[in-house]
Amino acid sequence: MIVCAIVLAGERVRFDGGFNPQFTDNQMRNSAEATRAGLAKWAATEHGRKLIEFFGAREFEIRVIEDADERGAGRAPQPGLATLVAANDHARPKTYEVILNPTYFKLPAGMAPLPNQPATAADVMAIAWAGEMLHIYFYAQGISLPHHPRSDFQEEWQTVAAELGMPAVRHDDDDALPHAARLRFIGR
Numbered sequence: 001m002i003v004c005a006i007v008l009a010g011e012r013v014r015f016d017g018g019f020n021p022q023f024t025d026n027q028m029r030n031s032a033e034a035t036r037a038g039l040a041k042w043a044a045t046e047h048g049r050k051l052i053e054f055f056g057a058r059e060f061e062i063r064v065i066e067d068a069d070e071r072g073a074g075r076a077p078q079p080g081l082a083t084l085v086a087a088n089d090h091a092r093p094k095t096y097e098v099i100l101n102p103t104y105f106k107l108p109a110g111m112a113p114l115p116n117q118p119a120t121a122a123d124v125m126a127i128a129w130a131g132e133m134l135h136i137y138f139y140a141q142g143i144s145l146p147h148h149p150r151s152d153f154q155e156e157w158q159t160v161a162a163e164l165g166m167p168a169v170r171h172d173d174d175d176a177l178p179h180a181a182r183l184r185f186i187g188r
């Protein structure tokens with residue numbers, strides 16, 4: 001059992017030995033199905049498991065905010081400088097935020113999903129979890145924005161996108177939303 005730093009509906013998410021999230025009744029009632037299904041998909045990847053284990057340390061807290069008005073699928077705001085520079089001080093608590101929009105994806109009627117692309121709201125949330133948690137992983141190592149131009153960030157992104165079965169999804173900058181972790185879908 002891993003108690004992860006991810007806080008959904010006010011409670012830390014627990015994973016069993018197979019990295020299946022064990023949501024509480026409160027979390028089932030007070031979070032979106034796509035958010036939970038996306039988390040389970042990400043947790044089934046090798047990259048997701050690596051990060052879930054990393055964020056099992058008690059110094060971290062990752063508050064998940066679901067917001068249907070968010071303009072992208074997800075966002076992970078940069079924490080304050082004090083949190084960034086304390087990366088190697090494991091006694092210092094560190095809090096981060098992830099904003100997810102579980103209603104972001106709607107496949108237009110009559111359209112079929114493209115190959116290697118999200119086909120469901122849960123797929124989009126899996127992509128959002130993978131991307132935003134990757135940002136937080138970099139923050140936790142004291143690495144401030146921008147992350148998108150970094151080759152190490154892009155390498156990790158390609159790895160997890162492939163593990164999710166959606167290697168065509170990019171994670172890079174959108175001019176309209178600088179530094180907001182935007183997801184862009186090729187062909188859309």
Ligand SMILES: [Zn+2]
Nearest residue numbers: 171180181182
């Ligand atoms: Zn990003």
